Amino acid sequence: MKLRLFPQETAALELLADIAQQSVLAGQILSEMFGARRQDHERIFEELMKIDARTSELQRSLLTQLRTSFINPLPREDLLELSEGLGKSMDQLVAVGEIIVVNRLERMAREASDQLEIVNRQSELTVAAMRGLGRLDELEDYWAEMLRLAKRADHTHRVWSAKAMRELSLGAYARVVEMARALQGAAQALRGVAASVGRIIVKES
Template identity: 45%
Template structure:
């Protein structure tokens, strides 16, 4: 699921650089990936419910999976807002925000591979927390710049995209928080 999320970040990056006429196609690609990540979430639910022994507590696996599903939903939402409103010329902060989310997703992919051993996951939690703080600062700067420089209708469309991106970062932080709880419980 984390790898699919990373793929979604790449698709949304393409959307930021594409002409408005390609938004709909890229948004459809994200919709398909969103459906796939939900299928993986459901498969995980089925697996942990039917398994006698799981490597980690079922509730923790569910919470991590749910955070990834929610985060992807926000990527999908950002692309959909762009396509529906034909949003043009987003602030450079959009690329900066997506870069932060990309770094967070790379960290998450690596962490999910190490969940079985729980090695070096405390570093992952700290790096995600730092990145999430950076994402919040970027979001505030983006909103402040746009509110001063855009007409109200344009600002509203841009803000909708910005809100979706910061929500994705928050959900990745939530997945990391769940990993941190596992570390505390298992130590």
């Protein structure tokens, strides 16, 4: 199955790729925050909020594009579903930054960095996948790799939670679990985007 697009039909795919790119940028900002001094966290978090605002702007542009364009590369509802999944990922990444700031966290667990690394890889793959939606027959490997990464994220989450329960006080455990859930939420949201791509592949075959 080959889906060929005219240049004017790719605007929605470019917008989706731009939305996915914001998650890449958010991951970079969080990586910086993880290694920064506590007094720098609020400043870095402001950069994260700018990326979040840009994501919302791009989502609105996509909605306008889908509403006003006569021809779209895929059904409007499928493209909107992908945008919503990317937005959920961004929401979770913003939550990670906010948790760091409001709890005045100074040191991040190694597992937090491991989870963020997984999310960053998922985000990078998703940017390429959004641009490749015009070649659906080439995206099965993306779907499979995202599933593998999501399973790795699940494993890291379980190990991290169990370790925190054994080693931390109740208050510290609550803060760790809150961050772990947000990072896991970002990974699951991106897995959801890949699942949507899988459904599109099957439907358009």
